[in-house]
Amino acid sequence: MTSQGEPQEGLSTLTKVTGPSSWSRVSCPCCVSSRIEPLVLIQLAENVQPITKQWIMSMISAPVKAGGAQLLVHPGEDMKGDMIVVAAPRCTLLRVTEDLGLCKTYQDGNMMAFSFEDRHNFCNIDNMQQFLTLAERQYIVKHELDSMRAMEDQRIPGIPAPKGKLKARESILQKLEKAGVIRNITPLHDQKLLSALGKQWYSHKSLWGQPLDSIHAYFGGTIAYYFSFLDFYTLSLFPPAILGLFITFFLPSANFSNGNKTESKPTLLKQHDGQPSVSSYMVQAVFSMLWSTVFMELWKRRSAALSYHWGTFKLAEQFQEPRPGFHGELSTNPVTGRLEPLFPEWKRRVRIGLVSVPVVGVFLGLVVMGMAGFYFFERLVSGWHKASGSHFTVVLLYLPSIAHILYTNVLGNIYRNVALKLTEAENHREESSFDYHHTTKVLVFTFFNNFAVLFHIAFFKEDLPLLRKRLSSLLIVTQVVNQFTEVVVPFLVDRFLTSADRNLKKDDPEVDHLQAQGSLPAFPGLFAEYIELLVQFGYLSLFSCVYPLTAPLLLLNNLTEIRTDAYKLCKLFNKPFSAPVANMGVWQPAFEVLSFISVMSNCWLLLLSPHVKELTEEAGLSSSKVLVIAVIVEHVLIMVKMILAFMIPDEPDWVRIKREQIEYHSMQALKKQRIMLSCVDDKLPSKA
């Protein structure tokens, strides 16, 4: 966190060039400052008229009461005139900090929800660069820009009627983006901080440890949570990796005695077709089932500690203004007393239950149908080929695969649109809730797509050797492809791009630097990163007992993944906005659900293993009896996992105590407040 303490010269150079006088006026005396920090860059379309730019700038600097954002604005002063640079006055920063429910260090050393009126009792209140992190300041600017609203029906100057018409309470920013006036909004990089962070992070010599606090300060909540989880996950992979290596290399044949599980005749312990012996199978399966629960529970504790540390454990999203896309009957919010659209919860739930879930189910069905069709036609075509054996049928052999890939891609594209539309129709009030439901839909589909083939092999073909082959090739090929696309390509691109950049910078550093930032591609979000981890975790927990090298390979992958992700984020994309969050959202339940599904899959794989089959045949059990026993074992294991999860509290005791303290004090405060109010009224009649 020391990096925040230094004066932000990298950013403030712009101020020196353009001079503080070019910024819009500050109305509030406490916000007047000789140095203004540019935070966010708005890029307009090239054909935007000066009058439109003028209007946008006036709205951004207008007070909140007039529908503005109460921010500082600068015209950018480059040749094209297509930029607006935005900064934030102190009062706006502090007000929004309170609105967001961010916690900051109080004078007694505890984290407390920030209150504007009580600001003088918070630490570092005189230095905004220390009080709020760069990412928080930039998110606040974004938040305020998003909440600009038209106060009445009006027209945007310089834009023709249908596009430029604003209805009362409509979001101005959304309208401008839809109308194509605004091309892009990016938070600005601080080159000095960035290079310091990069040195600590991906150029670091040691293999271990990421500067999580600095990442949080520079990139913000969601991104910091991703890297914290990646860090924790990688560390947690050591035990299964060691076990996997041990099983693969030190137990090559079957002389491994596993106490009471394999005390039957030694002849049974012989290897079957080079696959691990049943005892190591079982050790691996049981270990990975318990490991995944312990891992997730410990991560929850870590996550709770981080959210206290980063001041995001009392976020007050439900008491804020609803997100821009939210619609409903305009009425007074009974809780906060603000005028805003209202939408009943039960309607949303009915839409989720009766529309979204069935539609998602249909798409999952289509994936299954596609796979079934693929197998059907493949068999058909290879039958023809065998029968005729001509060159024409050789070409035909590729047809089912090509058709299936096409089908999957088209389906995926349609589904992405449908998922967005469905989530919009659910009409979530909060941004986080919208993200949650949208990500869930995409995630379920992506996951299903990824695992459909493996499940098919495991549950229908019941072909363990094929599953093992498939799994190892997936792990190795994916890894090589990832390393290439994530490391080599970006590195080359970066070399070319940055060298071009550097030449330009020598001429007119500030303006061109801004332009260079705008020209990078937008950060595609964390979905791809998280789903990669989830799919890996799936390989590990669902199937690792057939291929014990999964964990070591994943460990290797993650160690490089951390660096390449960091490099990508710092160098190759525009800096993304990142909201303060209290956990990693929907990904946490996703990992947990997977860890429970893993019990079923592992039980099933054990059932399929030839050793178990032999054992049951010798014991003379019918196949349905064996199935019933497997179901019972599965339920017992799920019970054990649940007990284990119960025994590890979700938050460390010290976090719980801090949370309860706040709860207790606010309960007390609510009671006191009423009395205090009447007491002040009584004793200070001069007020009236």
Place this chain on the structure above:
Amino acid sequence: MTSQGEPQEGLSTLTKVTGPSSWSRVSCPCCVSSRIEPLVLIQLAENVQPITKQWIMSMISAPVKAGGAQLLVHPGEDMKGDMIVVAAPRCTLLRVTEDLGLCKTYQDGNMMAFSFEDRHNFCNIDNMQQFLTLAERQYIVKHELDSMRAMEDQRIPGIPAPKGKLKARESILQKLEKAGVIRNITPLHDQKLLSALGKQWYSHKSLWGQPLDSIHAYFGGTIAYYFSFLDFYTLSLFPPAILGLFITFFLPSANFSNGNKTESKPTLLKQHDGQPSVSSYMVQAVFSMLWSTVFMELWKRRSAALSYHWGTFKLAEQFQEPRPGFHGELSTNPVTGRLEPLFPEWKRRVRIGLVSVPVVGVFLGLVVMGMAGFYFFERLVSGWHKASGSHFTVVLLYLPSIAHILYTNVLGNIYRNVALKLTEAENHREESSFDYHHTTKVLVFTFFNNFAVLFHIAFFKEDLPLLRKRLSSLLIVTQVVNQFTEVVVPFLVDRFLTSADRNLKKDDPEVDHLQAQGSLPAFPGLFAEYIELLVQFGYLSLFSCVYPLTAPLLLLNNLTEIRTDAYKLCKLFNKPFSAPVANMGVWQPAFEVLSFISVMSNCWLLLLSPHVKELTEEAGLSSSKVLVIAVIVEHVLIMVKMILAFMIPDEPDWVRIKREQIEYHSMQALKKQRIMLSCVDDKLPSKA
């Protein structure tokens, strides 16, 4: 609630006789009143010395700071001198109301957590009889008696050393009960209110509706929740009862067409051994699965509304003093700042997970073993009997049953003790949490005991006709036995008891009336009542598809059950203390879990039905394939239930809004408080 408004003459007659001067002095001027309402009766053992009684009375009236209860106390003045009558001064009532976190009507009409300092803004504050219900006042007295603690090591006067030694911070009341000094503590009945309530309740002519608010006011939270649930449950039984009657009487044979489910050959639809046709089977099973979810979700909404209405939705048990049996390292509670024993949460959870759960599991295993042993010996003995056929072996035939009954009873008694010991070892801080875990343990065992035989018939013997026979005899026999023990016996007992009572009363109404109250048996608690409902619900949701008359029979049972329970409670037992609660505790999840287990059981029963067997045989499916299909169907049904449960919000919108309002205001208040405090300090320097 109107009954509270009337002056409580039934109770205050005692005051007239004994005169206010016989009560202990009131220290606080606002609590002085010409009329004192006796609330609780403490019965001492007969051999207690006057000096001990004197000491107890002085402790009860001592201030809280001295370890006392700050209550009013009256020596009782009967011949034997073994009674203490306790009343509560206004200040104590109000202080504890705040401590408990009870909500009362604020001047703006909303329910708000009561605050002593702000008392003048609450409605009815001048009349304790209207402000607090009788049950609440009596519970407050109990609560204060329970929290009497020795301030230092001391001896109870008049009791020999080992029993009479009090350690610092030891609960005085617990010690006195253990030492046998206190025989009994009962809240006093108010005959006038009671007879008015009885008239409304069980002597009521109409079949429907209970005076729930009056029950809550007179008997208190836990009891009111039981009757509310019974009420709601009975009402909810109408749809399945109607369906059951319809299936039984209007679909005697199999010509019932069920759309797409039975479009196969009509020959398949013929009746099998007089059991209902498969289509009605399926209708019944699917209906009861969905019905149970809808029922539980709607009850949750009703429960939330009741808890708001009764002011128990913000109970602050975790911020109160711990329950008397709680032990731990004496330290400052970091949340409230009070000195009290502390015990880490993770230790409790480890004890639950590693000790309690396995031990309970062992006992459940013993139940199963007992049953297996019974069947084994029965087969053995009947084999002998067939072989020899002598009179001696006829007697032997009864041996397995007798042994099994003995075994079950002994096991049950051991288990009850073990469950109590285990829960004590878990060392719960709150009374409600202790009850929750204790009840869970007993409940699981009792339920298992009740259903073991039925499960055995359904899942191992796979004998549906036997299951149907057993179920119908259980339902009918239990009902007849219940009606007899719960209605006829109590009625006869009551006739004899009350007539004896009435003669006595004419002589010296007050004192003998008190004595009569003490002589009734203690109320055995609601466990037996709830478990009866749960077992019934189990019959209905788990097995009703084999015996559609279950629901009508249960409906009939419940309609009488309401009246007999009410009669019992009013007439045949001492009035119980009943804590203010926000829901029906562990019973709610118990019913929910059962409703999910019902999916498995219904799927299994459908699988066993001869019709499905024929169908699968015709389709040529192997038995393990059929099992897999059944498992898939089961999972889909569980999904549907979960979606249904998700779609019905757990609390009505208006309750959610009220709750969020309080949350929002206390968040605001916490911020304001700090400023208010400094503001008052600044503006009122004269204070110093």
